[in-house]
Each structure stands twice: as C-alpha cells, then as structure tokens.
Amino acid sequence: MTALTLSTAGAATLRADALVVGVAKGAKGPVVAPGAEAVDKAFDGKLAAVLETLGASGAEGEVTKLPSPAGLKTPVVIAVGLGAAPAKDEAYAAETLRRAAGAAARTLAGAKKAAFALPIEATEDAEAIAEGALLGAYAFTAYQGGGKKDGGPKGPLAEVALLGAKPRDKAYKAAAERAIAVTEEINRARDLVNTPPNDLTPEAFAAVASAAAKEVGVKVQVLDEKALLKGGFGGILGVGQGSQNPPRLVKLTYTHAKDSKTLALVGKGITYDSGGISLKPAGHNETMKCDMAGAAAVFAAVIAAARLGLPVNVTGWLALAENMPSGSATRPGDVLRMYSGKTVEVLNTDAEGRLVLADALWKASEEKPDAIVNVATLTGAMMVALGNRTFGIMSNDDAFRTAVHETAEEVGEQSWPMPLPADLRKGMDSPTADIANMGERMGGGLVAGLFLKEFVGEGISWAHLDIAGPAFHEGAPYGYTPKGGTGSSVRTLVRLAERIGAGDLG
Numbered sequence: 001m002t003a004l005t006l007s008t009a010g011a012a013t014l015r016a017d018a019l020v021v022g023v024a025k026g027a028k029g030p031v032v033a034p035g036a037e038a039v040d041k042a043f044d045g046k047l048a049a050v051l052e053t054l055g056a057s058g059a060e061g062e063v064t065k066l067p068s069p070a071g072l073k074t075p076v077v078i079a080v081g082l083g084a085a086p087a088k089d090e091a092y093a094a095e096t097l098r099r100a101a102g103a104a105a106r107t108l109a110g111a112k113k114a115a116f117a118l119p120i121e122a123t124e125d126a127e128a129i130a131e132g133a134l135l136g137a138y139a140f141t142a143y144q145g146g147g148k149k150d151g152g153p154k155g156p157l158a159e160v161a162l163l164g165a166k167p168r169d170k171a172y173k174a175a176a177e178r179a180i181a182v183t184e185e186i187n188r189a190r191d192l193v194n195t196p197p198n199d200l201t202p203e204a205f206a207a208v209a210s211a212a213a214k215e216v217g218v219k220v221q222v223l224d225e226k227a228l229l230k231g232g233f234g235g236i237l238g239v240g241q242g243s244q245n246p247p248r249l250v251k252l253t254y255t256h257a258k259d260s261k262t263l264a265l266v267g268k269g270i271t272y273d274s275g276g277i278s279l280k281p282a283g284h285n286e287t288m289k290c291d292m293a294g295a296a297a298v299f300a301a302v303i304a305a306a307r308l309g310l311p312v313n314v315t316g317w318l319a320l321a322e323n324m325p326s327g328s329a330t331r332p333g334d335v336l337r338m339y340s341g342k343t344v345e346v347l348n349t350d351a352e353g354r355l356v357l358a359d360a361l362w363k364a365s366e367e368k369p370d371a372i373v374n375v376a377t378l379t380g381a382m383m384v385a386l387g388n389r390t391f392g393i394m395s396n397d398d399a400f401r402t403a404v405h406e407t408a409e410e411v412g413e414q415s416w417p418m419p420l421p422a423d424l425r426k427g428m429d430s431p432t433a434d435i436a437n438m439g440e441r442m443g444g445g446l447v448a449g450l451f452l453k454e455f456v457g458e459g460i461s462w463a464h465l466d467i468a469g470p471a472f473h474e475g476a477p478y479g480y481t482p483k484g485g486t487g488s489s490v491r492t493l494v495r496l497a498e499r500i501g502a503g504d505l506g
C-alpha cells in the first residue's frame with residue numbers, strides 16, 4: 001500500500017527519489033505549470049526549453065524523465081503533461097490533475113518516495129492529485145514472482161509526498177484522508193476483480209467482505225445456499241446451481257448515528273461468467289472473472305463510507321454466484337420463481353446478471369431506502385453503445401438519473417444517461433412465465449435495464465449503472481487506470497452517498 005504525506009518542504013529541499021512537475025501545452029510550446037517554480041529555477045529558468053528539446057509538448061498522458069540539476073535533492077525530475085494550459089484565472093480540471101498524477105505514479109513503480117509538485121489552488125486539487133497518485137501506484141502482483149521474496153515484480157511506489165498542500169490546514173487534512181480511504185478501497189476492489197476465479201469464489205468473496213466490514217464496524221449478514229433456499233431467492237440460486245461453488249447474498253450495513261437518509265447499493269457479483277449452458281465461445285470468457293466488479297464496487301463504497309464516517313446510512317447488497325454449465329445448471333427453458341414472487345423464463349443462461357440482481361433489488365426494496373443504485377457488468381451491448389471507458393446510467397426517475405450523471409462528472413468518472421424505452425418491454429413477454437430474461441437484441445443494454453426495473457419496489461428512486469465497459473481495462477494503462485480491474489463507479493457511489501445524506505438530491 002502506498003503511503004501519502006502532506007509536506008511543507010520546498011520542491012528544492014525535499015529528499016525523494018523523484019520530483020513530479022506539470023507541463024502544459026502552450027501556444028508556443030511546453031509551459032511549466034504552477035507548483036514547479038523552484039524546480040524551474042534549479043534549471044536556470046530553462047525547464048520548458050529543456051523539455052521542448054527532449055520532444056515534450058505538454059500533451060495529456062506524456063511523461064518525460066530528466067536527471068536533476070545541482071540544487072535539487074531529488075536525482076530525477078518527472079514532467080507530466082497536463083494538456084492545454086487553462087485560460088488565465090482558470091484552474092486545471094481535477095480529472096486532468098488526477099490523471100497526470102496517476103501517469104507519474106505508474107512510471108515510478110519500484111521507487112521508495114516521490115514528491116508531487118503539481119498545481120494546487122484548492123483542496124479539491126490536492127485531493128485529485130492524491131487520488132491519482134495513489135490509484136496510479138497500484139500493482140497487482142499477488143500471483144507473480146514464483147512466491148519468492150526477491151527477484152519478483154516491482155511493487156508500487158511506496159510513498160507519495162504532496163507539496164503545495166497545507167498539512168496544518170484542516171480542510172487539506174480532510175481531503176488527504178478522504179483520498180486515502182477512497183483509493184485504498186478502490187484498490188481493494190481492483191484486487192478482488194483481478195483475483196482469479198478459482199480463488200475468488202462466492203464464499204471467498206463473502207469472507208473478504210465480512211472481514212473488512214468487521215474492521216470498520218459495518219454490520220454483515222451472509223445468506224448461504226441454505227438460507228437462500230429458505231428465503232426463496234430463485235434468481236440467485238438458479239444462476240448458482242450449476243457451480244460447485246455455491247452462491248451467497250451478502251448484506252453490509254453502515255449506519256450513521258444521526259443521519260436518517262439511506263442509500264441502498266446492489267452489486268452484480270458473478271465471480272465467473274462462463275455463460276452457463278448458453279456457454280460463451282472462446283474469446284469471450286477469458287476476462288469473465290471481472291463479472292463481479294459491480295459487487296466489488298458496492299463493497300468498496302460501503303467500506304469507504306464507513307471509514308469516512310459519512311453522514312448517511314448505506315446498505316450494500318452483494319449478489320454472488322458463479323455461472324457454470326453442468327448437469328445441475330439451469331437450462332434455457334427453465335422457469336425460476338424469483339424472490340419477488342415473479343416467474344422468469346430463462347431463455348439464455350448467459351443473461352444471468354439480471355437474475356441475481358432482481359432478487360437483491362427486491363430484497364433491498366423491502367427496506368424502503370431513499371434510493372437504490374445497482375452496479376453491474378451487465379451487457380456487451382452497453383460496451384457497443386458507449387465504448388470501454390464510459391458507463392451507462394438508466395433510471396426510473398429522470399431527475400435521479402441526471403443527479404447520478406452529474407455526480408459521476410464531478411468525481412471524474414465518464415458516464416452517460418441512457419433511456420428505458422417502454423416499447424422494448426414486450427420483447428421479454430414469455431408464453432410460460434411472467435417475463436423472459438431476454439428480449440430484442442437491438443438495445444440489449446436497455447432491455448436488461450427494463451428487466452431490472454420490474455424488480456424495484458414501487459416509488460423508490462433507482463438507478464442502474466452498466467459498467468461492462470469501464471470495469472475491466474484490457475488496453476495499455478493510462479492516467480491512473482491500470483490493466484485489469486479499475487474500480488469503476490466507486491468514486492461516484494461514495495459521492496452520491498454523501499449527497500443523499502446531505503439531502504441535496506431529489
């Protein structure tokens with residue numbers, strides 16, 4: 001785990017392995033960003049010129065490494081691109097700083113300590129830089145190095161020292177604490193997503209969640225397969241029955257002593273999605289360990305809310321199952337009786353996420369929370385629609401959907417509002433049951449959303465985040481986003497919980 005400190009030291013006097021500065025794209029070449037004045041001075045005021053000679057332009061994502069001149073206590077200077085310099089009187093966008101800090105932290109894997117001298121004008125900037133650095137420093141190495149202590153892969157950058165944030169100022173301290181709690185939980189969600197499915201079974205996930213919850217005073221209830229049967233959770237059981245690893249429904253309850261508002265979070269936790277009897281073809285199942293990313297995000301958000309003592313109540317529901325084909329698996333054509341009492345004809349066992357979510361959504365609805373948000377790697381169709389970096393937001397309440405979208409924007413997560421067109425419902429009509437788990441192929445992401453909507457209690461504002469695109473990153477790392485699990489939507493959920501607690505939503 002990477003440590004974060006706020007330092008009052010000047011950029012020229014701090015001892016570290018590297019000093020990170022910002023460089024923006026100016027009209028006539030690279031421009032050194034605020035925060036790096038002392039560094040520029042050590043370069044005789046020629047840092048921008050040196051960077052230009054080295055081919056740097058200040059473009060976003062660009063990383064240039066320079067040996068330090070005499071006068072600095074760090075052997076290396078790392079200049080990260082910030083993109084176009086903001087207009088006079090305008091600050092850098094928080095997400096720009098977050099990504100730049102992340103890119104720098106990534107290149108510093110294996111280093112002990114790096115000082116970040118990026119532009120800070122307000123606590124939000126310090127928080128974004130801290131978040132970016134702590135997220136960029138992430139490395140998943142648990143399965144590498146042959147178990148040897150040395151000679152293994154590089155660990156993450158060990159310490160981030162933030163310059164330009166005021167360590168004795170309460171607001172800056174709070175921003176740092178928030179960044180630490182949120183990023184540690186995001187990184188824990190990433191670990192869960194990256195853990196191979198032979199190790200992360202529903203039972204193992206439930207055990208990790210229980211242990212973490214207990215540490216921060218969050219109440220945990222785990223329904224095992226017997227309890228699920230007794231409770232009538234036909235959706236979760238139907239998905240899990242083909243696997244040797246039985247399903248679980250985990251409830252996490254974070255209660256604030258004074259606040260009366262409650263947000264319920266529901267996560268899809270398919271620890272492996274083979275497709276079941278409607279087996280996925282090769283090429284479509286290699287990354288399906290990521291299919292529990294929604295549950296990981298919900299878990300992370302509840303624990304982060306508890307660690308921060310947010311003035312709101314948050315319940316987290318993790319619907320955990322493994323979707324496998326076997327002689328005991330649900331067949332296409334089977335009818336499941338769901339927890340809500342509705343029957344579902346399973347036409348495609350690969351449309352399993354909506355089945356586990358339906359049970360958890362109905363269960364969550366019984367407590368009449370002020371709002372419900374579910375998070376799921378639900379459909380390939382959402383990736384076709386929005387690409388790999390943007391999650392879709394669907395809702396039964398337009399104002400709530402807008403609020404969720406704005407919240408995501410605020411914390412720097414890409415998302416887009418999607419409709420739930422009523423005409424797509426008839427495609428799920430079943431001759432045998434109340435509804436089928438599949439409908440028209442066109443608009444498949446919205447069809448899935450319409451299915452979920454039927455399992456949300458009357459009068460509750462609900463939003464569905466389809467994170468199938470951004471949950472798992474297969475391309476080259478960028479900014480603070482590593483390969484593999486990303487922790488998508490955790491920052492949105494935490495901020496949303498805060499807003500609901502403060503009563504500034506609908």
Ligand code: BES
Pocket residue numbers: 273291348350351352353377378379380381438444468469
């Ligand atoms: N887990 C998948 C969706 C998915 C695909 C997530 C790719 C991440 C990357 C989901 O369970 C699924 O298989 N959905 C089907 C639904 C279809 C059978 C109606 C899909 O999208 O093809």
Ligand code: MN
Pocket residue numbers: 273275349350351352353
């Ligand atoms: Mn599936």
Ligand code: ZN
Pocket residue numbers: 270273291350352353377378
């Ligand atoms: Zn799935």
